[in-house]
Amino acid sequence: MSKFKNRWIKLFLLVVGLGAAAFLLGAYAPIFNQQVENPAGNTPEPLSQGAGEETRELVLYFSDEQAMCLVPEKRQVAVQGDNIGEAVVKELIKGPESHLLQRTLPEETRLLSLSVRQETAYADFSKEIKNSNYAGSAGEIALVYSVVNSLAEVPGITKVQFLVEGKEVETLYGHIDTGSPISPDRKLVKTGTP
Structure with missing residues (x-):
C-alpha cells in the first residue's frame, strides 16, 4: 500500500511540476524569444517620437x-x-x-x-x-x-x-x-x- 501511495505522490508532484514549468515557459516566452532574436541585446534605441x-x-x-x-x-x-x-x-x-x-x-x-x-x-x-x-x-x-x-x-x-x-x-x-x-x-x- 505504501508503494502505491508513493507512486501517487510522485505522479502528483510530476504533474504539478510540469504544470509549473508550462506556466513559467508561457510567462517568459516573450523574453526568451527576444533574446533568441537579439542575443547580444544591442538593438538601437528608436528616436523618440510623438504622435504624428x-x-x-x-x-x-x-x-x-x-x-x-x-x-x-x-x-x-x-x-x-x-x-x-x-x-x-x-x-x-x-x-x-x-x-x-x-x-x-x-x-x-x-x-x-x-x-x-x-x-x-x-x-x-x-x-x-x-x-x-x-x-x-x-x-x-x-x-x-x-x-x-x-x-x-x-x-x-x-x-x-x-x-x-x-x-x-x-x-x-x-x-x-x-x-x-x-x-x-x-x-x-x-x-x-x-
Whole structure:
C-alpha cells in the first residue's frame, strides 16, 4: 500500500511540476524569444517620437572651418507631419554635429514661421538673425546659402524668401540681396563629408 501511495505522490508532484514549468515557459516566452532574436541585446534605441511624427533624413549645409564653402551633414530627425522645412531650419539653428564644421546661424535665432507657396519657402526669423558676428561677407554668404541650400533639399522648395520679424529685408548684412527669393548655389558646396 505504501508503494502505491508513493507512486501517487510522485505522479502528483510530476504533474504539478510540469504544470509549473508550462506556466513559467508561457510567462517568459516573450523574453526568451527576444533574446533568441537579439542575443547580444544591442538593438538601437528608436528616436523618440510623438504622435504624428516620422523620422526623416535631412541634409543640412554648414560652413567649413575657413568659411569658404558649405559641407552637407545628414541627420535623422523626428518630423511632425509635413513640417520638414521647419525641422530643417531648427536643426540649422542647433548647429553642426561635426566639430569640423561651423554654425551658420546665430544660436539665439528663432524661426517664427515657415510657409511654402509656389515652391518658395517664406522663412520668418527673429531679429537675432542679424547678429553682428556674422556681418562679414563670408559669414553672410554662409548664413544665407546654408538656409537656402538646406531648404532646397526638401521636395517642393526651390527658392527661399527671407523675412525678419514678418518683414522682407533688402539685405541681412549688406552683401547679399535678400529682398527677393533666393535660389540655391550648388557651386558653394564642397563634395564629401568632414
